[in-house]
Structures are given as C-alpha cells and as structure tokens.
Amino acid sequence: MLLSCSGWACTRLISVSKVPGGNPVARQDPDGFAIEFMICDFCGSNFCDRCHEPGSRFRAPRCTSCGGKLVSGARLEQMSGRPRPAAAQHHAQAVRLMESGRFQDALPELDEAVRLRPEYAEAHRVRGIALSGTGRHAEALAAFDQALQLNPSDALAHVERAGTFLRMERPAEAIAAYDQAIALRPGYAAPQINRAIILMDGGRDAEALAAVDRAIALLTSGSAVGAGRYDLASAHSVKGAALVKLGRYAEALPVIDYAIDNGPDSWNDHYNKSYALERLGRIEESERARGIADSLRNS
Numbered sequence: 001m002l003l004s005c006s007g008w009a010c011t012r013l014i015s016v017s018k019v020p021g022g023n024p025v026a027r028q029d030p031d032g033f034a035i036e037f038m039i040c041d042f043c044g045s046n047f048c049d050r051c052h053e054p055g056s057r058f059r060a061p062r063c064t065s066c067g068g069k070l071v072s073g074a075r076l077e078q079m080s081g082r083p084r085p086a087a088a089q090h091h092a093q094a095v096r097l098m099e100s101g102r103f104q105d106a107l108p109e110l111d112e113a114v115r116l117r118p119e120y121a122e123a124h125r126v127r128g129i130a131l132s133g134t135g136r137h138a139e140a141l142a143a144f145d146q147a148l149q150l151n152p153s154d155a156l157a158h159v160e161r162a163g164t165f166l167r168m169e170r171p172a173e174a175i176a177a178y179d180q181a182i183a184l185r186p187g188y189a190a191p192q193i194n195r196a197i198i199l200m201d202g203g204r205d206a207e208a209l210a211a212v213d214r215a216i217a218l219l220t221s222g223s224a225v226g227a228g229r230y231d232l233a234s235a236h237s238v239k240g241a242a243l244v245k246l247g248r249y250a251e252a253l254p255v256i257d258y259a260i261d262n263g264p265d266s267w268n269d270h271y272n273k274s275y276a277l278e279r280l281g282r283i284e285e286s287e288r289a290r291g292i293a294d295s296l297r298n299s
C-alpha cells in the first residue's frame with residue numbers, strides 16, 4: 001500500500017509493507033519512497049521521516065497541521081478504523097467546499113474547527129483564505145497571523161497573507177510577506193514570481209526582471225519545490241512584459257513566445273507580443289498578434 005506524505009511540497013510516497021525491512025523496490029529509491037513514517041493521532045495526516053520534526057525523549061513530535069501528537073506508522077491499521085474528531089471533520093468538509101469555490105459555506109465549518117481546536121494551525125490558514133476570498137480582509141490577516149504563530153514554517157500562510165495585502169492595495173506589505181515566504185522556502189518559485197509582478201506594477205521594471213530571472217533559474221535548475229504546472233510559463237510571461245516595458249523588444253519576443261507555447265491562453269502575452277512587434281516595425285505580424293489578443297480579451 002502507498003500513502004502520500006502531508007509534508008509541505010513532499011513528493012515522496014510512503015510504502016507500507018508486511019515485508020520485514022520494507023518493500024525492496026521502495027528501499028532502493030529512498031528519494032521516491034519512505035518506509036518510516038508517523039501518523040497524527042488527531043487529524044490522521046501521515047508524515048514521512050523527512051517531514052516530521054524529530055521529537056525527543058520527553059516530547060513526541062507534533063503535527064504541523066493541527067498540533068496533534070505523532071505516533072509510529074506501525075500503528076496505521078489500529079488508527080485507520082477510528083472516526084476522526086469533530087474539528088478534523090469540519091476542517092475536511094470546509095476544504096471540500098472550498099475546492100468547489102464555496103468559501104462562504106466553508107466559513108462556519110472553519111469557525112467550528114478552530115473553536116473546537118484553537119491550536120489547529122492549518123484550519124486557521126484555510127479560514128484566512130475563506131475570509132480573504134469573501135472580502136473580509138482584516139479578519140483574514142488576523143487568521144493568517146494565528147496560523148503562523150502556531151506553525152512559523154507555514155510558507156503558504158505567508159503567500160496567502162501577501163495575496164490579501166494585494167487585494168487591500170497594500171503592495172509594500174505584500175512584498176514583505178512574499179519575502180518571508182521566500183526566506184522560509186528558497187526553492188518555492190511562486191512567491192518569487194508574484195513578487196516580481198508587484199515590482200513591475202510599481203514601475204520597478206529592472207528589479208522585476210532580475211527577480212523573475214532568479215525564479216526562472218530556480219525552475220530550470222531541478223531544485224525547485226512546490227512548483228505548479230505553469231510556473232515556468234508564467235515566469236516567462238512576466239519576464240516578457242518586463243523586457244517590453246524596458247524597451248528591449250527583440251529580446252522580449254522569444255520569451256513571450258515561450259509563455260504562449262507553454263502556458264494557458266493569455267491576452268496579455270499576445271498584446272505584449274503585438275506591441276513589441278509594432279515597435280520593431282513588423283506591422284503585419286503585430287496586427288495578427290493584436291487580433292488574437294482582442295479575441296482572447298473578449299471571449
């Protein structure tokens with residue numbers, strides 16, 4: 001049996017086997033598979049041996065999501081038959097609702113989860129996302145602060161906090177929050193890309209270009225963690241826009257084409273392409289790109 005690890009951005013699978021010493025295939029690929037793991041006795045999350053804190057003689061390691069006690073993975077069978085506590089059920093229900101965009105309906109579930117279990121870091125973060133998504137920005141910031149107090153290594157809480165500052169049109173604080181996420185998880189490209197967008201929107205185009213170049217270097221180095229499918233395409237999209245703003249039209253074109261070929265349709269990319277082509281005197285191609293931009297914008 002294979003389980004997934006709940007550690008942040010962990011891609012290892014947990015191999016559960018009756019074979020003494022563990023499944024031989026899993027043992028040969030320690031980066032792909034974990035044999036040793038722990039289970040949270042409250043929320044039931046599994047953590048591979050690289051993703052939980054070590055614990056000590058006097059204190060069992062704790063679940064970073066809910067603060068529960070972690071117990072040996074050997075107790076999996078015994079644990080799996082038990083019903084989840086109410087706080088964990090409310091949290092799980094809220095996550096399901098939010099996956100279908102029902103932030104408003106998720107809020108009472110999350111209120112209940114943190115009322116029943118005030119130390120539930122992840123429920124505070126998810127509650128912050130639901131509050132931010134329903135326009136209750138100040139309360140969202142307070143929820144993210146609580147999440148971070150309970151779990152200071154929660155990079156996602158910093159990222160969501162940054163997004164909330166942006167919605168409140170407080171870009172300087174958004175940048176500071178992204179900086180915290182980046183300091184915590186240098187291999188996480190998304191906050192670097194988002195930070196570059198804010199710099200560019202603030203007219204700091206050269207800084208934006210340098211920041212997005214670092215994100216592209218990270219994403220192509222193979223050492224990025226938590227990367228999304230379109231991260232590299234969006235980074236190129238931002239880089240292309242920065243180059244256009246800096247008047248470096250010829251350099252911008254292949255960068256924008258990379259974003260167009262590898263990312264979701266964006267009128268912005270075609271618009272920037274059209275603009276760069278026009279400035280380079282390639283009017284016919286520019287008009288074609290402009291036509292695509294217009295049709296995407298109106299669709």
Ligand SMILES: [Zn+2]
Binds near residue numbers: 042065066067
């Ligand atoms: Zn837990």
Ligand SMILES: [Zn+2]
Binds near residue numbers: 007011012048
């Ligand atoms: Zn893990």
